[in-house]
Amino acid sequence: MATLLKGKEVAEALKQKLTVEVENLKQKGITPGLSIVIVGDRADSAAYIKGAVKRCTEIGIDCRVEELPGDMSQKDFIDDLHRLNNDPAVNGILIMRPLPSQISENAVKYEISPEKDVDCMSPVNVSKIMSGEDGGFAPCTPSAVMEILHHYGIEPEGKRVVVIGRSMVVGRPLSMMLLKEHATITVCHTKTRDLAEETRRAEILVAAAGKARMVKKDMVSKDAIVIDVGINFDEDGKMCGDVDFDEVNPVAGMITPVPGGVGAVTSTILAKHVIEACKVSSLKTMKFMCPKY
Structure with a gap:
């Protein structure tokens, strides 16, 4: 059985850190x-x-x-x-x-x-993410994926990463964020030939296609790290991801559950972006008021 990458654990750790940061800001x-x-x-x-x-x-x-x-x-x-x-x-x-x-x-x-666009709607922020430039706000969902990887000590550098999905909400920005950390990226989509052949090469597989349980065990290599970004509802109204969890869990090395995975981290990432925006704004104000600052 795969090790669960629990989003709630990641969110709680980040929440504690951010709470301290806000307390420090409020003291000022x-x-x-x-x-x-x-x-x-x-x-x-x-x-x-x-x-x-x-x-x-x-x-x-x-x-x-x-x-x-x-x-x-x-x-x-x-x-x-x-x-x-x-x-x-x-x-x-x-x-x-x-x-x-x-x-x-x-x-x-x-x-x-x-400067206030904390979920990457502005073309300015999109451009910064796509060019690997610092200072922009990425969408909260791909940022949550990166937060999970970092929390569990999973370094993308040098790894073969396959991302299923090319949307501007998840797939494309996440690919650029992983590339910035020196991963080798393959982006798959609806026109990809032999999707399973591509995904089996992945050391890290990210499913962000928006199709319930599309990733089966024959698409995952042994001990791969599987990140499920999908939020879907099956015919019984039960929430599920893009990964068939019951099939893939015995094969993967690590896996995020749905619910309780990536989605559990996104609102905390939103808070993180707001705090970062606040810090930048406060610094600009201080420099304006005190040019020597």
């Missing part, structure tokens, strides 16, 4: 602030928002939820976004997606402040 009169923006009544986002607010509040972040009407115009939405961009109490902005059809995400992504 600084409180990190996050604004979560949701347009319309989105039941599918409610659980994530609830979990994010709970985790950020536990850590000490001032977390607000901006609930905006579902029929608001794009202009009104962007005006509201500019207000948050200019609010010094807001260090991080998380826009819940997808947005209603009358609001273009392609337009909005150019309006959000890159």
